[in-house]
Amino acid sequence: MDAALLGQLMAAGLFLLIIFFLMSGYIVAFTLGGLAILVGFAGIAVGAFDQSLFAALPNRFWGVITNPVLVAVPLFVFMGVVLERSGIAESLLTTMGQLFGSLRGGLALSVVLVGALLAAATGVVGATVVTMGLLSLPAMMRAGYDPKLATGTICAAGTLGQIIPPSTVLIFLADILQGANSAAQLSLGNFAPDTVSVGDLFAGAILPSLVLVAAFILYIVWKAIFHPETCPPVAMTPAEKAGLGLRIVGALIPPLLLIVSVLGSIVTGVATPTESASVGAVGALLLAAVKLLADVYFGAEGDPKRDIRLFWFWLVAMIALATTAWLFGAVGLLNTMLALLALALLAIVLRGDLRRSYLHTLFHSSKSTMSITSMVFIILLGATAFALVFTQLGGSAMVQGFLESMPGGQFGALLVVFAIIFVLGFFLDTFEIIFIVIPITAPVLLIMGVDPIWLGVMIGLLLQTSFLTPPFGFSLFYLRGVAPRTITTPMIYRGVLPFIAIQLIALAVLWIFPDLATWLPNELFRSDAPGTEGAPPPPASFDEGGGEDDFL
Numbered sequence: 001m002d003a004a005l006l007g008q009l010m011a012a013g014l015f016l017l018i019i020f021f022l023m024s025g026y027i028v029a030f031t032l033g034g035l036a037i038l039v040g041f042a043g044i045a046v047g048a049f050d051q052s053l054f055a056a057l058p059n060r061f062w063g064v065i066t067n068p069v070l071v072a073v074p075l076f077v078f079m080g081v082v083l084e085r086s087g088i089a090e091s092l093l094t095t096m097g098q099l100f101g102s103l104r105g106g107l108a109l110s111v112v113l114v115g116a117l118l119a120a121a122t123g124v125v126g127a128t129v130v131t132m133g134l135l136s137l138p139a140m141m142r143a144g145y146d147p148k149l150a151t152g153t154i155c156a157a158g159t160l161g162q163i164i165p166p167s168t169v170l171i172f173l174a175d176i177l178q179g180a181n182s183a184a185q186l187s188l189g190n191f192a193p194d195t196v197s198v199g200d201l202f203a204g205a206i207l208p209s210l211v212l213v214a215a216f217i218l219y220i221v222w223k224a225i226f227h228p229e230t231c232p233p234v235a236m237t238p239a240e241k242a243g244l245g246l247r248i249v250g251a252l253i254p255p256l257l258l259i260v261s262v263l264g265s266i267v268t269g270v271a272t273p274t275e276s277a278s279v280g281a282v283g284a285l286l287l288a289a290v291k292l293l294a295d296v297y298f299g300a301e302g303d304p305k306r307d308i309r310l311f312w313f314w315l316v317a318m319i320a321l322a323t324t325a326w327l328f329g330a331v332g333l334l335n336t337m338l339a340l341l342a343l344a345l346l347a348i349v350l351r352g353d354l355r356r357s358y359l360h361t362l363f364h365s366s367k368s369t370m371s372i373t374s375m376v377f378i379i380l381l382g383a384t385a386f387a388l389v390f391t392q393l394g395g396s397a398m399v400q401g402f403l404e405s406m407p408g409g410q411f412g413a414l415l416v417v418f419a420i421i422f423v424l425g426f427f428l429d430t431f432e433i434i435f436i437v438i439p440i441t442a443p444v445l446l447i448m449g450v451d452p453i454w455l456g457v458m459i460g461l462l463l464q465t466s467f468l469t470p471p472f473g474f475s476l477f478y479l480r481g482v483a484p485r486t487i488t489t490p491m492i493y494r495g496v497l498p499f500i501a502i503q504l505i506a507l508a509v510l511w512i513f514p515d516l517a518t519w520l521p522n523e524l525f526r527s528d529a530p531g532t533e534g535a536p537p538p539p540a541s542f543d544e545g546g547g548e549d550d551f552l
Helices: 003-023 028-046 051-065 068-085 088-100 106-121 125-142 147-162 168-187 198-226 244-267 273-298 304-350 356-392 395-404 410-424 430-447 452-467 474-482 489-512 515-526
Strands: none
Touching: 003 028, 003 356, 003 395, 003 430, 028 051, 028 356, 028 430, 051 356, 068 088, 068 106, 068 168, 068 244, 068 273, 068 356, 088 106, 088 125, 088 244, 088 273, 106 125, 106 147, 106 198, 106 244, 125 147, 125 474, 147 198, 147 452, 147 474, 147 489, 168 198, 168 356, 168 430, 168 452, 198 244, 198 273, 198 452, 198 489, 198 515, 244 273, 244 304, 273 304, 273 356, 356 395, 356 430, 395 410, 395 430, 410 430, 410 452, 430 452, 452 489, 452 515, 474 489, 489 515
16 A cells, blocks of 8 residues: 555544544543554554654654743733632622622623623633632522523633633634644745734634623623513612722722733733733732732721722722833833732731731642643643644645535635534543644645634634533533532533524624634734735635635
């Protein structure tokens, strides 16, 4: 048998073996790397794989570890874990619930809005679902909410961290798409292609994520109007109404300040995503320290004087941070945050009350960050070995031929890839899908003329949808773990179905109107770039005649 054909058959077998072992529950990183190396040695034995290629594996590993773009991942994870453990997310959720609770559907609206804010401030899905499940679900049940609506809203709002920047999913997608785009453009003869940066994907995801949040809100409003018995209002006590305005400001300003510092610095070009991640990590530490400072100096929770003092503190801090960011960029913003953090801790120490809680939060946040980051990166190293063996066995050529032969050209190829990703999302984790499927399929799709930013945002939204879909949607199990026994698993499954339908509609809207993903990054990062006037447009149409022949 021809060595090239034998190599392609071995590549297909490698992919199927990996899917089988992953679904059997084997450790992901060792499955990817171990099977790839075993199949590679088998390929050497039959002459389908060059053994000298294994010598390049250590250099590939080193390139992954030293990639400056991926430095942002542990920093953003740390930022999210600190906010969750410090109680800032809990305070925000409680206050927003009091703000909207007196309206029909108000608690559900507060869950969606807080989910969007926490997604933009943390990007950690599991922590968001668990936090809102512990705090909001009992309150919604006491208010008489339909369990299906309550659980579906919490799961859907919690998964927004997959698509709303600073999502770690988008960071890895941007890194993979950058390499895929470079390879695709070189094969097309373009030796100076536009880069695909993390900032591009962050900017591209902003409008689609806002559309998705608005769609969730409209659905809840529709339920409140036509099915008011499913989401009744909550009676507010006089104590809860007293000083609510100041409490709202005090709870909203910290996460909003962090969101503006992180995303604003990226979108305005003040900082790179990696620099903004460091700003976010220090900012989260600052917010946790200020919360402790308020406990020591400003009074107990619920004291009106505390709320007034916090309001003026954050007003002055916002002015100071905005001024330094405008005058001195990311470095000035970071240094100002560090100075404020040092002053806050010093003030607490002088009071003789540093408290073990802050050190406890710092220790466990660092430990959780190390665990999450190690898990993701060891999967990435295993996927690197898989990509090397799969590609060199001829798997990429096989995938390219398969997708190019799809009826409908570009449309058919995209439909097949999206269907594969969606189905795999029922069983595999997001990062496993990103590291296995995207490096194989993205170069082919980009050669066929698909816009890389649009593709990245579509994949992010698609992975978020599959993350929510039964029977193995991960956010469903996060909520199942903290929900009371009265909430059954079928209730959770039925509750998320309307939100899955909303996300599928959002995917269709983004497919029909790709400018939702490409307009903002083009305006921010490419409008003044040389040569953009003659650049080919993003995939504005996916008609059956729009195949690869239009771009070659």
